[in-house]
Amino acid sequence: MDDATFEALKRSLTRLIGLDLDGYKQMQMRRRVETFVAKHCGTPAAFIERLARDPALLQATRDMLTINVTEFFRDAAQWDLLQTSILPSLLRRRRSLAVWSAGCSHGQEPLSLAMLLDEAGALPRTRLLATDFDQAALRRVSIGGPYAEEELRGVSEARLARYFTRHDELYRADARLLRRSTFRELNLLDDCAGVDRDVEDFDQAFDLIACRNVMIYFETDAKAALIRRLRAALRPGGVLFIGATEALLGADASGWERLGGNFYARSAEARTRRPAA
Ligand SMILES: C[S@@+](CC[C@H](N)C(=O)[O-])C[C@H]1O[C@@H](n2cnc3c(N)ncnc32)[C@H](O)[C@@H]1O
Structure with missing residues (x-):
């Protein structure tokens, strides 16, 4: 061509x-x-x-x-870190959390988040926003799937039994996992303002944002703009969870503190030095 x-x-x-x-x-x-x-x-x-x-x-x-390839608990070590360190630390600071899965695909990511929040006893006090550009994917997650067995590879037997109901060959996520969730169509190349009608001001609305394996496909300027918007949407100290092959580097890292693994906390923005008078 x-x-x-x-x-x-x-x-x-x-x-x-x-x-x-x-x-x-x-x-x-x-x-x-x-x-x-x-x-x-x-x-x-x-x-x-x-x-x-x-x-x-x-x-x-x-x-x-x-590209909507996804998995439950994709990159398991990162989810372990989320469960054992990042979430407990967020919950020590705030009783109720606002969480956003940005680029949620067919729901494996927001449902993984919901399971961890439930296991931490925090799901009833959490507001979970899941967004994607793909309306068909959003429709699927909003009704809990259903998911085929091979799509549930990352889900342990115990979680499968606790959070899913089997119908013939397919598994549907329990409604209680989704009860605290809203699903919205959102193009992450656009301004995100107004997407979450449940909050008056999208700025500083979230404690945790998972935006994984999305910006990896964006060109440099679009990626930088998205990182700025995600930062603005986090409360100070709020945490961004990115994909295992992604990193915030160079100018994109300004205003972030790396917490380890693929987690970054919103920190004060690096000051730009004034030219000497
Ligand atoms: C590779 S999947 C990642 C899914 C999940 N976050 C994960 O890590 O498993 C990328 C997702 O980003 C969504 N996506 C791609 N471009 C987008 C855009 N401009 N705005 C919103 N979502 C987008 C796709 O529809 C897809 O669901």
Whole structure:
């Protein structure tokens, strides 16, 4: 696919899907789009023409672009750290917590959070917001799945028995795990203000934000802007939980204190030095 065709295809996809594809790492994005188009339709023109009248292809394209691969308790060591150190420390400071799973995919992340909060005895006092760009994923998590056995690999037998109900071959998360949760569509490339209608002011609204394996696909400026917005949404001392292959580095690390593992606390912003008079 030549550059002009790729740019035209990107514009069509942005119009049909509502996602600014320039916010994503371009080489990765282009490889994914080219492979997908070749597999499904052959030519970009045929692909766009079919996309406009084929909702299943549109959803498959959205999944391909946003990559919704996820797991319960993904990167188990980080969840152990959350359970044994980060959560207890947050709960010592605040009786009730506000938690946001930003880019929650099909719910494995917010449900993992809900299980840990329940085990800490804090779920009834927690408000959990789960957001994603993908409406189909949000619909699924809002009704507790259901999840196939292979999707539940990270869930221990004890948790499976305690938090899921089996129907035939599928497992549905118990309603009580979801009772404290709200689900909203949110594009993390956009301004997040107004997404959480339960809080008047999104600024400094959260104690813990899990935003994992999302910014890894964003290009540099979009990633930096997202990190700034996540910081603004945290209370001072609030904690950001990122993916195992992600890190806050360079300018992105300003205003954060690394707590260990993939956890960063919102700290005072580094002062910019004034030029000498
Ligand atoms: C790889 S999954 C990660 C899911 C989960 N956080 C985890 O770590 O297992 C990336 C998720 O980010 C969502 N996503 C991608 N781009 C997004 C955007 N611009 N705004 C909101 N969500 C986005 C996708 O729909 C997908 O659910």
